[in-house]
Amino acid sequence: MTTLTNIGAVRPAPARGGRDYVGIGLWIALAVTALLWFLPLYLMFMTSVKGLPDINSSPMWALPSSWEWGNYADAIDTGDLWVTAGNSLLIAAIKVPLGLGLAAAAAFALARIRFRGSRITMMVIAVGSMVPIQIGLGPLFSTMLELDLLDSRLGLVLPYLAFGIPYQIFVLYGFFRGVPDELEESARIDGASTFRIFWQIILPLAKPALAALFVLDFVATWNEYAMATTLLRSQDNWTIPLAVQSFSTQHGTDYGPMNAFIFMSAIPVLLVYLLFQRYFVQGALAGAVKG
Structure with missing residues (x-):
């Protein structure tokens, strides 16, 4: 018969009423890692829908003044x-x-x-x-x-x-x-x-x-x-x-x-x-x- 092995022993449960600092730390690490992976994709997408004036004048993370979806057609060609x-x-x-x-x-x-x-x-x-x-x-x-x-x-x-x-x-x-x-x-x-x-x-x-x-x-x-x-x-x-x-x-x-x-x-x-x-x-x- 298949049984789970001491999964709870991976880390001790927090005391009743206390904070699970290990869990909070893991969630923070996960959020930072996800942000580091998502940020390049976001910047790439923002640049892909900007015209040359927006690229030269506005920050990379800013929304474009006009969405240049034609860049995708130009890219394919x-x-x-x-x-x-x-x-x-x-x-x-x-x-x-x-x-x-x-x-x-x-x-x-x-x-x-x-x-x-x-x-x-x-x-x-x-x-x-x-x-x-x-x-x-x-x-x-x-x-x-x-x-x-x-x-x-x-x-x-x-x-x-x-x-x-x-x-x-x-x-x-x-x-x-x-x-x-x-x-x-x-x-x-x-x-x-x-x-x-x-x-x-x-x-x-x-x-x-x-x-x-x-x-x-x-x-x-x-x-x-x-x-x-x-x-x-x-x-x-x-x-x-x-x-x-x-x-x-x-x-x-x-x-x-x-x-x-x-x-x-x-x-x-x-x-x-x-x-x-x-x-x-x-x-x-x-x-x-x-x-």
Whole structure:
């Protein structure tokens, strides 16, 4: 029978008639954190609906004298939103699930299968997860040029996988090592194969970790700029970060449409988070019950 474990022991209840100072402090910290996250979005939205005179003369947080909703139409046209967002979405839709699948399989093999050299392999992967992208841009450009993959979406997906998988393996390795051996032993006694154990036992237990990595990887892929600007040339292949460049000209930057474009480009990231947030809640509550 599943019972709650000493949830009340997390912090003592306040004395009757006294103030819960710990609770008040937590609410204050939550309010400050929420404000820090909300403020940039608010300033971005306010700028996105202002004309150039308002931007130059009024404070960023002030309401506009006239609401310039046409900035959004200009942003879609200038940044070619549907094409660039489509490119970013296609790359993320291929790279993120494929990278997570490969990382989960590799982490499972390193964590649960005994073989010679597993520790050395894990050390090499850990070092690979710490390599900065910037130092590999030159060799990466030459490699993609020789493979005739320069200025192509496939040529961008491959290095994204190469640089993203080591970190995911490193995270999932620790999670898989924490899964009790008894679960695997019971499954093997029942005749389960290694693949079935991985697919039907390990992966379902790893949903919170996989969901967190999915969101983080999607955001990182959606916002990645360094490799995209190195490998992509034609505007038809541009991703969202590269499209932001189109708002800057020799006469200055059109901040109203640019902020409108950035505000709209953040919507897919928000939707992905909302879709996967329940797994974060499950992960947070997993330690509060026992069976």
